[in-house]
Amino acid sequence: MSVYSFSQLQLFQQCPRKYQYKYVDQVKEKEFESSPDLILGQSVHKVLENLYNNVNVFKIPSLEDVMEDFHNTRNEEMEKATKEKPLQIKGQQTLEDYIRRGEHYVNAYYKKYSPFENVKVIATESMMHFQLDKDGQKKFRGVIDRIDKDGDTFIINDYKTNKNLPPEQKQEYIEQQTLYGLWIQQKYGKYLKNIKARLHYLHFDITDEREITDEVLAPIVEKYSSIIEWVEHKKFAYNMGNKRAFEPIQNEYCKYCEYMTICPLRAHMKYDDEVIWGELGEKTVKHLVDEYVQFSKQESESKAQKELLKDMLVEYLEKKWFLKLFGNTYKISASQWESISIKDKDLLLTKLQELGILNEALDIDRFKVQKLVKEWKLDTTKLDWSVEKKPSRTLRWSKL
Ligand code: SF4
Structure with a gap:
């Protein structure tokens, strides 16, 4: 069985077909493109990693040192990102805006937590491998930004540099950190039992903290265990020849999807119009699509119209106590019965x-x-x- 990461399983939940292209077929993706947001996130993470690595050996850098480290790190990241081609900047922000944001995050964070005296750092940027089940069948991997020991509690720290404050992705963050709590239980559980997850939203200077108890952990472990089972099940079916095992699910990220040109939900969009033959003669596909929809619309409009006519006729025949009505060409019989709905299935x-x-x-x-x-x-x-x-x-x- 494969080793899964949180982002892999998130992708599977978003669209199984995209998961198939990326992880099963390993379709070559577009060359990786960096972005100012990515450079900002990486630089801030690296600076905080360096800061806590120093704190861990009782060397507390000054704010000036940390700010200098930010500029150096950011320049290095920028150099790496623009080695091959220039950086694409989308949206309104300039590179200076990104630098100012990074300065602000590092500065505010330092002032909030200095002088860093009571911190016991267990690890920074720690790679983890752990299992979701007892017999080690469902394996997971990931990276934790920082783990501290605070009194009798382990703290999982995660830094966020995005400008949008959750709730949108909050559940995702919570689930990810909770699963990482399982790793701490498995690795360090004999030392301390209490675990907390702390999210640092650096843009807003907000810290979101939650306890990770067995009660919190159990449903999330169960959820991700069944997602892994689901992925394995589909992989098996796919390898046995079911090419539709991983179904495409239309979602808000489709328009950015790098597999758009091979995905059956989007691929036709880029096709030139084609002529096909059938009982209706020669038609182009685009024409057929539009014509089909026209008929469907007419069908639903006439259905609505039919219901309105029915209401008028029923009202009339009920008023007059008629059971049959006559038109010039057709006649209509009216039958009546009681429609029932089930209130208690067991009793019924x-x-x-x-x-x-x-x-x-x-x-x-x-x-x-x-x-x-x-x-x-x-x-x-x-x-x-x-x-x-x-x-x-x-x-x-x-x-x-
Ligand atoms: S275009 Fe949308 S549906 Fe198709 S693979 Fe990508 S995310 Fe999935």
């Missing part, structure tokens, strides 16, 4: 059983069975001849 089952008509009322919903198959909860090969499989397609439309 008992009653139908008492009446001896349970089997007549029970029906297996094929859509529900289909959903079980789709969700990999039911393997159709285990159903013998009880079901028949036919290829089927649904076409849904939306505006470009």
Whole structure:
């Protein structure tokens, strides 16, 4: 079984097909491009790593030293990033804005935590490998920015330099740090039992702290264990020839996806129009798409229109106590019955059983069975001849 990282599993949750392209097929990605945000994040992380490595040997650098380290580190990162090609700056910010942001983060952080006297640093930028289950089948890896010992507690520190304050990604951060708490339990658990996770939002000077207890840990370990099982399951199916095992899921990041040109959800967008033949003669694909949607729209408009006509006719025939209405060409018969909804399923089952008509009322919903198959909860090969499989397609439309 593979060793998974948090970002890998996040990607799988976002879009299994993208995961397939990246980690299973290992489709070559566009050459890695650095960005001012990345350089800022890396520089600040490196400076804080250097700061705490010094603190750990009882050498407290001055604020001036740390600021100088920031500028040197940032220049080195910048040099590395622009060695091959110039840096792409998107948006309104200039490089000077990024430098000012970095200065502000480091300066404010230093002032907040100096003189760093009571800190016991266990590790900085620590690589971890750990297992989510007892028999070591589900393996995980990651990097922690810093681990401290504060009294009888281990603290997992994570620095964030983004300008957007969660909640958007907060759950993701919480889950990541909580899982890293499991590593601390496995590695250092014999020393101390208490673990806390601390997120430093440097842009806002906000520190978000939470305890990682067994109760917090258990559901998250369970969640990621089942995601790993899910990935392994799909990988197996894919390797056995099911090329659709990793389904594409449209999401807000599709427009930045580097696999857009091979993804079945986006690839056609870049195609030139093609002519195809069928019972309706020769048509271009673009024309067919638009025509299909026109018919679908007409269909739903006439359905709505039909419902309105029905309401008017029902109102009229109820008022007049008629059961049949006559037009010039057609006639309409009106039948009436009571529609029922189920309030207590168990009670209803008992009653139908008492009446001896349970089997007549029970029906297996094929859509529900289909959903079980789709969700990999039911393997159709285990159903013998009880079901028949036919290829089927649904076409849904939306505006470009
Ligand atoms: S374009 Fe969207 S759906 Fe396709 S692989 Fe990328 S993220 Fe997934």
